[in-house]
Every structure is written in structure tokens, then in C-alpha cells.
Amino acid sequence: MTTPMSGEVSQRSKGPPLVGIDGFRGRLISADHADYDSARAVWNGAIDRRPHLIARCIGTADVVAAVRFARNHDLGIAIRGGGHNVAGTAVCDDGIVIDLSAMRGVRVDPADRRAWVQGGALWGDVDHETQAHGLATTGGIVSHTGVAGLTLGGGVGWLMRKHGLTVDNLLAINLVTADGGLLRVSEDEHPDLFWALRGGGGNFGVVTSFEFRLHPVGPxxxxxxxxxxxxxxxxxxxxxxxxxxxxxxxxxxxxxxxxxxxxxxxxxxxxxxxxxxxxxxxxxxxxxxxxxxxxxxxxxxxxxxxxxxxxxxxxxxxxxxxxxxxxxxxxxxxxxxxxxxxxxxxxxxxxxxxxxxxxxxxxxxxxxxxxxxxxxxxxxxxxxxxxxxxxxxxxxxxxxxxxxxxxxxxxxxxxxxxxxxxxxxxxLGGDEDPGRVREAYGDAVYDRLVDVKTTYDPENVFHHNQNIRPRAGTRIIGPTRAPH
Structure with missing residues (x-):
């Protein structure tokens, strides 16, 4: 079996003929790759989806290249951080999985009580580094939960009653947008998008890193x-x-x-x-x-x-x-x-x-x-x-x-x-009534999320999630079959 090298991917029967991703330095994994089945597996074993390509990124530039590639080839995009979501939205059929699982770096500034965390990190990675300084922020109650998915949905954990949800401790985000652009997002930079990212899930882009506020906890x-x-x-x-x-x-x-x-x-x-x-x-x-x-x-x-x-x-x-x-x-x-x-x-x-x-x-x-x-x-x-x-x-x-x-x-x-x-x-699981996404936010918050979605992702490029659809009249990129 031929193993694709960086920037190369073998062809499959489904999807466009692909020869590589310009500027991509990570691993490209397609169906004839020895690691394909393990790479497409997620935490929930009931999920069995076959993407056209898995792009395992090693940095932000790889994420940008993968998003642009998907747009150019009209491929649906799934985003994998920890792959822990019960609905299995981290993997899709026939499209591309932008896989951040190799991006797990954590950097801590103990004096300023801040941590910078890459988008593929798990909560065990964060706790390991922050607790070396007697610091923590609200995270999940299972250490192999992904930071990105948990944070973008809100972030429930042991410390939330004292220190707030994970999103209440979020200071800034680095984001790759639907057009392959790069944004730093915070209270002062794109505040409407920052508001939406604190609970709105993966609807607005690919987060390559987070900046969190830390608190004295333990050890x-x-x-x-x-x-x-x-x-x-x-x-x-x-x-x-x-x-x-x-x-x-x-x-x-x-x-x-x-x-x-x-x-x-x-x-x-x-x-x-x-x-x-x-x-x-x-x-x-x-x-x-x-x-x-x-x-x-x-x-x-x-x-x-x-x-x-x-x-x-x-x-x-x-x-x-x-x-x-x-x-x-x-x-x-x-x-x-x-x-x-x-x-x-x-x-x-x-x-x-x-x-x-x-x-x-x-x-x-x-x-x-x-x-x-x-x-x-x-x-x-x-x-x-x-x-x-x-x-x-x-x-x-x-x-x-x-x-x-x-x-x-x-x-x-x-x-x-x-x-x-x-x-x-x-x-939320993978077979929910569509109205349950609105139920997760309430009418006023949901309608505001739709406004932000329409501004930053009007074509619903990022729809393999608990989806917030943009205003009517926009085109959806890639297949739209409901997750199973």
C-alpha cells in the first residue's frame, strides 16, 4: 500500500480527483491509507462515517490551506478537535475532516494567570500544564474531552459555580474563517463574533487557539x-x-x-x-x-x-x-x-x-x-x-x-x-429535532446567532455541527445529509 506523503493524497472513487493541498505540511489521509479507519474513528463508536479526506494539521497555516482547498473543491467540512462529541459531528461522509488532533500545545503565564491552548488539545493537557502552577480554569469532568468542542458550546465542569463556565473565562480566540482568512477575536476585536463563539459551537470557523483566564485551584x-x-x-x-x-x-x-x-x-x-x-x-x-x-x-x-x-x-x-x-x-x-x-x-x-x-x-x-x-x-x-x-x-x-x-x-x-x-x-445528540438547537439558546439569543452566522458564514460552510443556519437565500457548501 502506498502511503500519501505531505501534500499528496491518492484518489478515491467518490469526490473530486485530488493531487494535494498547496501549502499543507501535515498528514493527508484518504481511504487507501493504513491509518484511515483509526483516523476517522471518534469517541462515539456508534458513528461510522467515511470522509473523502482527513487533513491532520500541524499548525494554523495548514488549517487555512485545508479550508481553502475544501472551498475550491466544494467539499463539506467537519472539524475535529478532541472528537468527543456524542453526535459525531467531528467526522462527515464524503467531505474533508480538518483534524486538529496533532495541535495540542498549552502555554501558561503563571504571573498573569493566563493559558494559551491549541485547538486540538484535551482537558487533560490543559490541567497538566496549569496545575504545575496551582492554577486551573473550568473544564470538563473527563480528561479526554476536547477543549475546543467543550468551550465553544459553553463549558460545564466542577469549577463553574465558583469561576463560571469555560466561556466565561475565555479571553481571545484565533479563528480561521469560511473564506480561509485569519482573525483574532476578543471583546475588542470583532466583539459580535466573540459573543457568538462563547456558546454558539463550531458554526463560525475553525479555532486554532484559545486564550483563557486561570484561577488558583489546588493542586x-x-x-x-x-x-x-x-x-x-x-x-x-x-x-x-x-x-x-x-x-x-x-x-x-x-x-x-x-x-x-x-x-x-x-x-x-x-x-x-x-x-x-x-x-x-x-x-x-x-x-x-x-x-x-x-x-x-x-x-x-x-x-x-x-x-x-x-x-x-x-x-x-x-x-x-x-x-x-x-x-x-x-x-x-x-x-x-x-x-x-x-x-x-x-x-x-x-x-x-x-x-x-x-x-x-x-x-x-x-x-x-x-x-x-x-x-x-x-x-x-x-x-x-x-x-x-x-x-x-x-x-x-x-x-x-x-x-x-x-x-x-x-x-x-x-x-x-x-x-x-x-x-x-x-x-445534544445526532438525531435531535431541529427545534432543539433553538431551544438550547432561546429565541433572542438564537436570532442574534443567526445574524452573526449570516455575516461570517453566509454560505453555511461550517454546518457539520448543531447548526445555526444563516438567513434564507444562501447556498450550502457540500452534502447536507443529517448526521446519524
Missing amino acids: IVLAGPILWDATDAAEVLRLYRDFIADAPDELGTVVRFGTAPPLTVIPENLHWRPVMMVGACYAGPIEEGERVLRPLRASRAPLLDLVGPAPYVGFQSALDSTVVHGWNYYWKSTHLPELRDDLIDVITEHAFSCSSPRSYAAMFHLKGAVRRIAEGATAFGNRQASHAITLDAVWRSGEDFGDRDTAWTRQFFAALRPFRQGVYVNF
Whole structure:
């Protein structure tokens, strides 16, 4: 087999005859390349798409060259950062994948508390570098999540109640536009575009680097999960509701309903047992956190309490092995209000009805600094919601749980309809009703996003995403088949 060299790509039966990309110095991977199948694979193993070409960039100039090449050949564009999106929008059929996975550099200025992060970096890369200086910014709760996708959708994580969403800590972006141009985008430079990029997803260009504000965090924090038996979930969830009503911003919590994963820190006799788990991370002095968490830890005699001083970096990666690359995922999600008794009844009635031991529901406590920023100040929508819940069917290749747990997810989601308050755009799947993208923002924010989209990408070049379409009358570049 002939392996294409930089600037060369062999021809395929579909798509235009291609001989290379002028000015491209990275790797070009087409269907006859030995690495094609691994290069087109993304985190969600249920996604199986075959791009015409994968352009693995090593710098901004490569991204510019790839965008211009795609435009010249009328190819649809997918953008891959971490490839972690459940909808699989990082890869497309027949078009070109602009792959930033080789661009993972992170530079930290500890004196100014800033970090510069390339567009293909993962959150584990960021935490590794920033925690060397006792600094962090809000990132995901899984270390192999991509920085770009999580940030552009908003950025939910353990630190958000204290330090805001990831987009609330975003200072500037370097962006390749739909015409292959380069822009630096900030509050002072293209402020309309900067507003849109803070929550509007990958609709506006290819981000080659981010500049973030950092905060003193750790390197040791008070963190860990507390586990209760599933039969106690309704009572414990009511106690949790009362507990978080007065919780300080320093406390981030995520409630997980499912089986206890077979982690080494969990005793074997609890592995795969249905449990309600509350993960906690206190972004403040450990002694203070011990006092704050004491009432929750004393609630209803937990099966296991693993809260204790822990490296922040380690806690950020503690769940990595429960959401493995290549497993199959199907999600539904919504924002929720305060946990009224009738809402708790619906959650606990459905949460443990899945078939796969790997399926789960996860509920993130919002409020705090997330809510204190005005609605519409950034493109992230629904800041007044109290919780975000995601219902996640998970099964491995060869297992027969897929149809049953996809049905479980849809039934659970339907039961939550009376309580729905919008949705976090990063939790949207690949088969959503088109109206759900508008639901992620609300009418006023969505309409403003359309205005920005029409200005910066009037032909909808960047449409392999949770798409915000430009105003009517524009031409869409490349294939438009809905993702599957």
C-alpha cells in the first residue's frame, strides 16, 4: 500500500480527483491509507462515517490551506478537535475532516494567570500544564474531552459555580474563517463574533487557539464520590435538594444514577450494584470543604464515602474509564428547574430502568457564577436553569443493549417533558429535532446567532455541527445529509 506523503493524497472513487493541498505540511489521509479507519474513528463508536479526506494539521497555516482547498473543491467540512462529541459531528461522509488532533500545545503565564491552548488539545493537557502552577480554569469532568468542542458550546465542569463556565473565562480566540482568512477575536476585536463563539459551537470557523483566564485551584482539593443504594435514591435526592439550596459557590456536585463502576477505589462487592452517586469537588480550603460537606456525607448512611483530599488532576480524570473511546453512546438531555418532589419522583422512577450496566443518567448542579452572568451576555443560553441532566445509553460493540437502552433514554426524556427548561448544546445528540438547537439558546439569543452566522458564514460552510443556519437565500457548501 502506498502511503500519501505531505501534500499528496491518492484518489478515491467518490469526490473530486485530488493531487494535494498547496501549502499543507501535515498528514493527508484518504481511504487507501493504513491509518484511515483509526483516523476517522471518534469517541462515539456508534458513528461510522467515511470522509473523502482527513487533513491532520500541524499548525494554523495548514488549517487555512485545508479550508481553502475544501472551498475550491466544494467539499463539506467537519472539524475535529478532541472528537468527543456524542453526535459525531467531528467526522462527515464524503467531505474533508480538518483534524486538529496533532495541535495540542498549552502555554501558561503563571504571573498573569493566563493559558494559551491549541485547538486540538484535551482537558487533560490543559490541567497538566496549569496545575504545575496551582492554577486551573473550568473544564470538563473527563480528561479526554476536547477543549475546543467543550468551550465553544459553553463549558460545564466542577469549577463553574465558583469561576463560571469555560466561556466565561475565555479571553481571545484565533479563528480561521469560511473564506480561509485569519482573525483574532476578543471583546475588542470583532466583539459580535466573540459573543457568538462563547456558546454558539463550531458554526463560525475553525479555532486554532484559545486564550483563557486561570484561577488558583489546588493542586490538592477536597473531592470524591459518595454512594447510596438505588432504593434510597428518592429520599437521598430530597436531602441533596435541601443541602445544595445553601451550598457555597466553591462546591460543585454531579449526581450520577446507574451502577457502581468497577474502579479500583470501589470495593468489589459494590461493582455493578445500582447506586446513586454524588460526586463533589470543593474549590476552596479543605477544612472549609469538610465543614460544608459534612451534612451530605451524614445523610442516610451511604454505602461508600470516598470524599477526601485529592490531586485536582487526578479527580479530573477519575471518570475516564467509565466513558471509553469506541463504546456506543446515545444521549438525550435537558435543563431542569429546582428539584420539586414530582420531578424527583420522575427521575427516580426512570433512572434505574436501563438494561446495560454502563448506561447512566448524570445531573449537574448549575447556579452560582453561571447564573450571575446576565442571560444573553454570551451566546450560552438558559443560565437561569438549576440543573442539566443527560440520559446516556452506553453499550459495547457486540452487546444487545442498544435498542433497549435507546428506548429507555427516549422514554425517560419524554417523562421529563413537563419540567424541561432548554438544553445544553454540547449534550445534544445526532438525531435531535431541529427545534432543539433553538431551544438550547432561546429565541433572542438564537436570532442574534443567526445574524452573526449570516455575516461570517453566509454560505453555511461550517454546518457539520448543531447548526445555526444563516438567513434564507444562501447556498450550502457540500452534502447536507443529517448526521446519524
